[in-house]
Amino acid sequence: MSATNSPPTSATLPNATAIRRTLPFGNGNGNNTPLSAMVAESGSDVKLPNDDSDASDNDDPDDLNTRTKKKYTKDRKLGEGAYAVVNLGHRRATATEPAVPVAIKKIKVNTEFRDGITMDAIREVKYLRELHHPNIIALLDVFSSKNQNLCLVLEFLDSDLEMIIRDTSQTLSMGDIKSWMLMSLRGLWWCHKSFVIHRDIKPNNLLLAANGVLKLADFGLARSFADPKRHMTHQVITRWYRPPELFYGAKFYSSSVDIFSLGLVFCELMLRVPFLAGNTDLHQLELICQWLGTPTEENWPGVTTLPGYHEASGTPVKERGTDFFMNTFLAAGESGVELLMKMLRLDPRKRCSAREALDSKWFSQEPYPTQPANLPKKGGGKGIEKVGSDLKRKAGELFNTPDERENPVITRKKKHSAVVAPVPEEIENAPNEEMGSSDDEEMEYTNDEETENEDNEEVEPKNVDKPQAGSKTNPPPPPTRNTREL
Amino acid sequence: MEDHLYTTTTQCKTWSFGPGTLSTLRQTTNAAGVRSIKRGWKRARVEASTANTPLATTPIPSNNTTPTPGPDPLSIPDPEPLTPSEELILVNYYMLRLMAMSDIFSFPSSVKATACIFLSRFHLHHSVHSYHPKHLLTTILFLATKTENNYLSTAEFCKRIPKLTPEAVLKYEFKVAGGIGWDFEIRHPLRGADGGIMELLTALGTSNSDPGIQTLKEKLGQNPSRRVTDAAGRMKGYLTKEALVSDVYYHYTPPQIFLGALWLADKELAEAYIEWRFGENSTMGRPLKKKKKDKKGKERAIEDENTNEPKKPPALAPKLIPAVIACAEMMLKAQEYEKIPVDVLKRIDKKLHRCQNPQKFLGAGSPIGIGNDAPPKKQAEEAAPPPEKRRKTEEDLFGGSLR
Numbered sequence: 016m017s018a019t020n021s022p023p024t025s026a027t028l029p030n031a032t033a034i035r036r037t038l039p040f041g042n043g044n045g046n047n048t049p050l051s052a053m054v055a056e057s058g059s060d061v062k063l064p065n066d067d068s069d070a071s072d073n074d075d076p077d078d079l080n081t082r083t084k085k086k087y088t089k090d091r092k093l094g095e096g097a098y099a100v101v102n103l104g105h106r107r108a109t110a111t112e113p114a115v116p117v118a119i120k121k122i123k124v125n126t127e128f129r130d131g132i133t134m135d136a137i138r139e140v141k142y143l144r145e146l147h148h149p150n151i152i153a154l155l156d157v158f159s160s161k162n163q164n165l166c167l168v169l170e171f172l173d174s175d176l177e178m179i180i181r182d183t184s185q186t187l188s189m190g191d192i193k194s195w196m197l198m199s200l201r202g203l204w205w206c207h208k209s210f211v212i213h214r215d216i217k218p219n220n221l222l223l224a225a226n227g228v229l230k231l232a233d234f235g236l237a238r239s240f241a242d243p244k245r246h247m248t249h250q251v252i253t254r255w256y257r258p259p260e261l262f263y264g265a266k267f268y269s270s271s272v273d274i275f276s277l278g279l280v281f282c283e284l285m286l287r288v289p290f291l292a293g294n295t296d297l298h299q300l301e302l303i304c305q306w307l308g309t310p311t312e313e314n315w316p317g318v319t320t321l322p323g324y325h326e327a328s329g330t331p332v333k334e335r336g337t338d339f340f341m342n343t344f345l346a347a348g349e350s351g352v353e354l355l356m357k358m359l360r361l362d363p364r365k366r367c368s369a370r371e372a373l374d375s376k377w378f379s380q381e382p383y384p385t386q387p388a389n390l391p392k393k394g395g396g397k398g399i400e401k402v403g404s405d406l407k408r409k410a411g412e413l414f415n416t417p418d419e420r421e422n423p424v425i426t427r428k429k430k431h432s433a434v435v436a437p438v439p440e441e442i443e444n445a446p447n448e449e450m451g452s453s454d455d456e457e458m459e460y461t462n463d464e465e466t467e468n469e470d471n472e473e474v475e476p477k478n479v480d481k482p483q484a485g486s487k488t489n490p491p492p493p494p495t496r497n498t499r500e501l
Numbered sequence: 502m503e504d505h506l507y508t509t510t511t512q513c514k515t516w517s518f519g520p521g522t523l524s525t526l527r528q529t530t531n532a533a534g535v536r537s538i539k540r541g542w543k544r545a546r547v548e549a550s551t552a553n554t555p556l557a558t559t560p561i562p563s564n565n566t567t568p569t570p571g572p573d574p575l576s577i578p579d580p581e582p583l584t585p586s587e588e589l590i591l592v593n594y595y596m597l598r599l600m601a602m603s604d605i606f607s608f609p610s611s612v613k614a615t616a617c618i619f620l621s622r623f624h625l626h627h628s629v630h631s632y633h634p635k636h637l638l639t640t641i642l643f644l645a646t647k648t649e650n651n652y653l654s655t656a657e658f659c660k661r662i663p664k665l666t667p668e669a670v671l672k673y674e675f676k677v678a679g680g681i682g683w684d685f686e687i688r689h690p691l692r693g694a695d696g697g698i699m700e701l702l703t704a705l706g707t708s709n710s711d712p713g714i715q716t717l718k719e720k721l722g723q724n725p726s727r728r729v730t731d732a733a734g735r736m737k738g739y740l741t742k743e744a745l746v747s748d749v750y751y752h753y754t755p756p757q758i759f760l761g762a763l764w765l766a767d768k769e770l771a772e773a774y775i776e777w778r779f780g781e782n783s784t785m786g787r788p789l790k791k792k793k794k795d796k797k798g799k800e801r802a803i804e805d806e807n808t809n810e811p812k813k814p815p816a817l818a819p820k821l822i823p824a825v826i827a828c829a830e831m832m833l834k835a836q837e838y839e840k841i842p843v844d845v846l847k848r849i850d851k852k853l854h855r856c857q858n859p860q861k862f863l864g865a866g867s868p869i870g871i872g873n874d875a876p877p878k879k880q881a882e883e884a885a886p887p888p889e890k891r892r893k894t895e896e897d898l899f900g901g902s903l904r
Contacts, residue, residue: 080679130647130655131671132678137647141685144511157683159675209506238650242611242692 083158087168089119098135099123103171106155116171117155121164135235136165142211142234143167150202152222152232172232173225176280177218178393180287185391189346192284193377194384195221198229199277204369206231207270210240214251216276218283227387240269249323252276254299255289259310260363262300264323271363274372278358285344301327307359308334315362334361350377507754511684516622518751524585526625531585534628538856538869542579545859545866577862580855583630587849592624593746593838594846595634600742602642605661608651610741615687616645617745623680630856631870632676639665640673648685687750690740690759697759698733701774702726713777720773732767739765739832747835753828760821761828771825779817 086106093101100121108114122136143154156168176195179185199221206213214236222232241247246266252258258275260268282290291306293299304310309331310318318324340352347355354375357367378384507513518526583591596617603613619641620634639662646652655667678685704714705725721728739762744750749758764771859866 080675129667130652131643131674132647134647134652137685140683141648144684145509145686147509157679159679163675165675209509239686242609242695 080158083156084160084166086156087117087119093118104168106168118169118171120167120169121160122167124162124164132165136167138237139167139234140165142206142237143169146206146209146211146234148202148205149228150198150230151205152230169232170224170230172222172230174223174393175219176221176223176229176284179223179391180218180283182393183287185393187284187287187391188382188385189348189351190382190385191390192281192347193351193382194387194390195229195284196277196281197373197378197384198387199231199280200369200372202229202231203270203273203277204373206237207273207369211237212240212270213237213273215253216273216280217253217256218280221280223390223392224387227390227392229387241267254296255279255292257299258363259300259303259307259361260318260321262296262303262323263310263318263321265321265363268363270368271366274358274366274369275363278355278366281347281355281358282344285346301329303361304329305332306335308332308361310361318362348377348380350375350380353377507688510688511682511686512688512750513754515682515684516751520752523625523748523751527585527589530624530626530628531583531588531630534588534630535582537628538582538630539579541857541866541869542859542863545863549863549865580859580862581852582856583849583853587852588624588629590838590841590846591629591849591853592620592634593835594841595638596620596746597839599638599642600745602638602662606658608642608646609649610691610737611689612642612645612649612651613741614689614691614745615649616642618687618750619645619677619681621745621748621750622682622684623677627680629853632680633853633857633870637673637677639670640677643670644674644677644685688755690744690755690757690762691737693756694733694736694740694759694762697763697774698729698736701729704777705729717773717777721770728767728770732763732770735766736762743832743835746838747832749828749831752831753824757821757824757828758832760825761832764825764829765832772822775818775821775825779821781816781818 088105088107090103090105093103095101100123102119102121104117104119105114106112106117122133140154140157143152147153152172153170154167155170158166158168160166179187199216203213203216211234213231213234215233216231220231220233222230224230236251238247247268249261249264249266249268252261252272256276256279258272261272279290291299291302293302304327308314309327311331312319314334335356337352337356340356341349344352344355354367354372354377357365357375358372360366599616599620600613603616620637623637623641624632624634639658643655643658646658655670658670659665659667705718705721707714718725736759740758743765744758744762749761753761760771760775763774855862857869860868
């Protein structure tokens with residue numbers, strides 16, 4: 016890739032640019048006059064008194080939309096999925112600023128979702144409009160295309176952490192890993208500080224700018240902290256990175272779910288394969304029990320009262336201690352292992368917060384975190400395409416293409432031989448008619464006391480638990496116990 | 502008094518205004534709306550006169566109630582447009598309708614409040630001349646259910662309101678979403694308020710000998726906890742009505758609005774609370790704060806205030822109280838909107854109807870603004886200076902208590 020020869024601006028919109036408020040109200044010509052100043056201006060600004068001129072009033076969102084749209088050019092398609100099309104684009108050069116590459120994510124009108132702007136898009140826009148941080152992808156603009164497709168103009172980032180992990184031709188030093196962890200945690204800290212839970216942390220949602228800076232992306236599953244007593248759905252986070260409390264159907268959980276996910280990303284950075292790659296939810300939970308320990312009342316008071324709790328099959332494993340982690344992740348060193356253990360505690364209340372993680376000694380010890388600019392990079396056109404597909408992927412999905420699905424880049428796990436024809440993507444987006452009913456069949460928990468204050472979250476579970484090959488004929492709702500074929 | 506985090510929100514950056522700015526903004530919006538009406542009528546006149554053979558008085562479909570333009574269309578005067586304050590009256594009336602609509606579904610107050618703020622923000626920049634609020638209510642409410650994580654399908658949504666179709670709900674969704682600048686996140690005082698009440702109840706419930714709490718108890722009389730719960734109920738009422746109808750969201754931070762509502766609900770309680778938390782002798786113990794953090798950060802607003810309260814702070818109370826009082830007064834003023842007689846509203850609506858439908862009066866032209874079949878393309882011209890009409894009134898209604 017062009018880390019070296021692409022202009023540094025490409026993926027590193029200076030923060031100021033990133034935060035610029037392009038919307039509301041008629042600053043289509045790129046000036047960023049504060050609203051109040053603009054108002055004064057437009058009052059005194061006498062233009063041609065031509066009654067039927069096509070110049071626009073402030074008043075019309077359509078005009079505003081057109082002006083916003085005109086700020087960008089569309090260059091070429093980077094990827095297309097059932098959910099969105101991602102195009103590489105540019106913000107047109109203005110008198111003062113050069114053209115800047117951007118990614119334009121066009122959310123397709125989902126024929127199955129008949130209720131206007133989809134929830135993923137709503138969430139993504141809602142949170143990215145608010146979250147401004149160097150380690151969070153910047154939403155530059157929003158407009159609608161002529162066919163009433165929603166287009167998000169995002170900062171252009173040219174690779175992701177998954178590509179780095181999978182590129183086995185590269186060795187990753189502990190300093191590199193530290194640097195990526197540090198940047199992820201900073202982004203996550205800001206989310207949590209702003210009362211937002213990301214709920215889909217995984218390597219391919221951690222995007223990398225050309226200058227090496229890591230940014231959290233894909234807020235399609237994010238939500239704010241719930242009010243007390245309001246339920247949240249447990250059908251979130253891609254399976255391999257999902258924490259045990261969600262498998263147990265917890266309705267009240269916190270930002271610690273993101274910490275667990277990031278802990279597993281940490282492992283993956285060291286192992287270069289997903290640490291816990293379950294084929295089904297049940298299998299995933301088994302893996303957690305087996306590798307991290309079996310949740311019991313002892314190590315996790317209250318776990319047995321969770322709605323989906325069931326006793327693990329097989330011999331219970333004691334929650335892993337330092338010895339196990341030191342053996343498995345020796346490279347991280349003592350303080351690294353200490354951090355990792357705190358992030359992967361079974362009991363969510365015992366997990367560290369992003370802030371505490373940032374305070375870990377590990378970051379201030381040698382080897383120091385690598386400067387972003389010196390981090391390993393994955394190159395070229397491939398990178399761009401991949402990120403294109405990362406952005407268009409539906410929240411919670413793991414693979415981008417059927418091909419990838421059949422031949423995942425995981426080497427450690429055995430492959431299932433019976434690979435059935437890949438599912439056309441649409442099916443995965445089948446609408447989830449009854450929201451509340453997305454209970455996991457595998458869990459079979461009782462639905463008592465479910466009524467009050469149910470938080471009607473529209474999270475389409477099948478994306479999270481995407482039925483993989485073979486599920487084509489299954490009627491959509493819930494996530495099914497069918498196996499992900501690997 | 503806002504904390505650092507709040508200053509990063511779109512609510513603070515884009516949707517907070519100084520006292521004068523808001524009314525200027527409304528006038529500008531009004532002026533743009535008036536211009537679009539004028540243009541529409543002008544076009545309609547041209548059409549009427551070009552088609553104006555004597556028979557051009559061909560009855561227009563559905564003109565049964567309106568006067569048939571027997572006379573020369575050119576002799577019919579331009580309609581009288583709405584003033585900024587009339588626009589506001591109309592918007593606020595529809596906001597009350599919106600609340601009622603939300604209650605049909607028994608949506609949580611966050612949905613209701615968000616919907617109201619969406620409506621208010623939309624019309625801050627879009628004149629009712631071009632966008633009659635009655636066509637937007639369901640769209641806005643539905644959008645609010647989605648942004649507040651309370652999604653239900655349009656089919657379900659339409660079941661509850663007679664004659665409503667999903668198409669009608671979604672038709673203007675992009676317009677509304679774009680019209681509010683895609684800023685879906687609204688910081689309500691509701692959470693902070695809940696947190697504050699919890700904090701009070703916790704403090705009163707302890708047998709702590711903390712002098713601050715002791716004074717607090719003394720000030721609240723016989724049954725302090727009861728008093729707090731009663732006040733909380735009334736406060737919630739203010740927060741879900743007056744706070745939304747008034748402009749406090751544009752001028753004050755969520756914690757200030759919460760305290761303002763508490764002030765209205767029980768002045769002494771609010772005073773005592775502010776004194777306890779932010780007064781000269783504030784003895785807020787650290788442990789209590791710590792405990793609150795553990796509640797998953799519920800008390801956003803309260804925490805906001807915590808950050809403002811360094812170790813040995815100059816007391817915040819003297820600065821805070823005037824803001825709270827001003828905020829409370831502004832909310833109280835909003836009660837006038839409920840008292841506006843129906844015939845005033847009818848008159849305004851009639852004026853608006855005339856403005857938007859030149860075809861019914863001239864026999865030519867097309868409807869102006871959305872809601873009619875063909876949303877006409879408005880053209881702009883910036884010549885007309887904003888009419889200064891009734892500016893006084895508006896300032897009376899909203900500018901008075903600001904300072």
